[in-house]
Amino acid sequence: MKTKLEAICSYVLADEPMAKHTSFKIGGPCDYMVFPKSVDEVKNVLAFAKEAGVRVTVLGNGSNVLVADEGIDGIVLKTTELKAITRNGTDITAQAGARLSALCEVAKEHSLGGLAELSGIPGTVGGGVYMNAGAYGGEIKDTLVSSLILDENLEIRTLTAEEHGLSYRHSVFHSHPQWIVLETTFSLTSANRDELHKKTVELLRKRNEKQPLEYPNAGSTFKRPEGYFAGKLIEDAGLRGFLVGDAQVSEKHCGFVINRKNATADDVKKLIESVRKTVKEKFGVTLEAEVRYVKRNEPDAIL
Ligand SMILES: Cc1cc2nc3c(=O)[nH]c(=O)nc-3n(C[C@H](O)[C@H](O)[C@H](O)COP(=O)(O)OP(=O)(O)OC[C@H]3O[C@@H](n4cnc5c(N)ncnc54)[C@H](O)[C@@H]3O)c2cc1C
The missing domain is CATH 3.30.43.10 (Uridine Diphospho-n-acetylenolpyruvylglucosamine Reductase, domain 2)
Structure with a gap:
C-alpha cells in the first residue's frame, strides 16, 4: 500500500x-x-x-x-504541510495545517486584532476549528467567518460560521467525523501592533508560569464543568500529584495530566477514570474529557 x-x-x-x-x-x-x-x-x-x-x-x-x-x-x-496563510484587507485565510501561533503572528504583523488570546495554543487551524479552541476569554468562534471543507462525498463545500456549530470546545465536526477542514477565514479588526505584541507576550508569560510545559501533556484534560473549574475540583479532591504508572496529575496545575517520562495511554486512561470517579464521589460533578481518544479499529471519541 x-x-x-x-x-x-x-x-x-x-x-x-x-x-x-x-x-x-x-x-x-x-x-x-x-x-x-x-x-x-x-x-x-x-x-x-x-x-x-x-x-x-x-x-x-x-x-x-x-x-x-x-x-x-x-x-x-x-495536515501540517498545508500551511499557507494569506491576507485580504482585514480578513486572513489560513490552511488547516497552519499553526495557530503563525496565524496570530501574521495578524499581529498586519496590526489586526481578534486572535491574540489564541497565540499560545499549540495546535493547527484545523484542530482549533474542530475544538473551537479558546483561551483567556477568546475563542475561534469570535472571528471565524467561513471554512472550505471536504465532505464525505469528497466534495469541497463552504461552511458559514453558523454551520460550524461552534460552542464551548465543540463543533459540527464532532458529529461529522468524515468532514475535513481545508482552510478557514477569519475577520479581524484594526488594532495597534505594539499593544498586540504586549498582550501576546503577557499571555505567553502566564502560560509558562501556570502550565506544566516542561512535561509532555495535552493541555486541559477536562472541560470546564458548568459553575466549576476542573483543576480546582481535582485539587480539592486531594489528587494533586496523583500517579498511575508514569502519568500524573500535574503538581503545578491540577487541570493537566502530564507524562513524566514513559507513561502509556493505558496509564493516562486509568488516571483519568480514577480522577473522574473521585471527583464524582466527592462533589457530585461529572468531568468530561476535552482530550480526544484515538485507538485501533474504532472512531476517534471523547475519553
Ligand atoms: C500545552 C498545551 C496548552 C493548550 N492550551 C489550550 C488552550 O488554551 N485552549 C484550548 O482550547 N486548547 C488548548 N490546548 C489543546 C490543543 O492545543 C487544542 O485543542 C488545539 O486546537 C488542537 O489542535 P491540533 O492541531 O493539535 O489538533 P489535533 O490534536 O491534531 O486534533 C484534535 C482533533 O481535531 C481533529 N482535526 C484536526 N485537524 C482537523 C481538520 N483539518 N479537519 C477536521 N478535523 C481535524 C482531529 O481529528 C482530532 O479529533 C493545549 C494543548 C497543550 C499541549
Missing part, C-alpha cells in the same frame, strides 16, 4: 510511532502516515482510502489527542 500512497501523495511513512506526533509523546504506530501538500493530494488519499475500505484519521499538531498504545489502523492524514 505504501507504493500506491506514494504515487498520490508527496510524503508517506509506514509504521510511524504516533508518540512522535502527539504532544503527550504517547501512542503506538499507525499503519501509514501521509503529509499532503495540496488539496488535490488530500482528495487523492481520501478517494484511495474509500475505495480500499481503509480508515483515515485526520491529525493536526496532535496537541489534543491521546493515541492508544496499540496505535491506529489505516492512514493518518497529517
Whole structure:
C-alpha cells in the first residue's frame, strides 16, 4: 500500500510511532502516515482510502489527542504541510495545517486584532476549528467567518460560521467525523501592533508560569464543568500529584495530566477514570474529557 500512497501523495511513512506526533509523546504506530501538500493530494488519499475500505484519521499538531498504545489502523492524514496563510484587507485565510501561533503572528504583523488570546495554543487551524479552541476569554468562534471543507462525498463545500456549530470546545465536526477542514477565514479588526505584541507576550508569560510545559501533556484534560473549574475540583479532591504508572496529575496545575517520562495511554486512561470517579464521589460533578481518544479499529471519541 505504501507504493500506491506514494504515487498520490508527496510524503508517506509506514509504521510511524504516533508518540512522535502527539504532544503527550504517547501512542503506538499507525499503519501509514501521509503529509499532503495540496488539496488535490488530500482528495487523492481520501478517494484511495474509500475505495480500499481503509480508515483515515485526520491529525493536526496532535496537541489534543491521546493515541492508544496499540496505535491506529489505516492512514493518518497529517495536515501540517498545508500551511499557507494569506491576507485580504482585514480578513486572513489560513490552511488547516497552519499553526495557530503563525496565524496570530501574521495578524499581529498586519496590526489586526481578534486572535491574540489564541497565540499560545499549540495546535493547527484545523484542530482549533474542530475544538473551537479558546483561551483567556477568546475563542475561534469570535472571528471565524467561513471554512472550505471536504465532505464525505469528497466534495469541497463552504461552511458559514453558523454551520460550524461552534460552542464551548465543540463543533459540527464532532458529529461529522468524515468532514475535513481545508482552510478557514477569519475577520479581524484594526488594532495597534505594539499593544498586540504586549498582550501576546503577557499571555505567553502566564502560560509558562501556570502550565506544566516542561512535561509532555495535552493541555486541559477536562472541560470546564458548568459553575466549576476542573483543576480546582481535582485539587480539592486531594489528587494533586496523583500517579498511575508514569502519568500524573500535574503538581503545578491540577487541570493537566502530564507524562513524566514513559507513561502509556493505558496509564493516562486509568488516571483519568480514577480522577473522574473521585471527583464524582466527592462533589457530585461529572468531568468530561476535552482530550480526544484515538485507538485501533474504532472512531476517534471523547475519553
Ligand atoms: C500545552 C498545551 C496548552 C493548550 N492550551 C489550550 C488552550 O488554551 N485552549 C484550548 O482550547 N486548547 C488548548 N490546548 C489543546 C490543543 O492545543 C487544542 O485543542 C488545539 O486546537 C488542537 O489542535 P491540533 O492541531 O493539535 O489538533 P489535533 O490534536 O491534531 O486534533 C484534535 C482533533 O481535531 C481533529 N482535526 C484536526 N485537524 C482537523 C481538520 N483539518 N479537519 C477536521 N478535523 C481535524 C482531529 O481529528 C482530532 O479529533 C493545549 C494543548 C497543550 C499541549
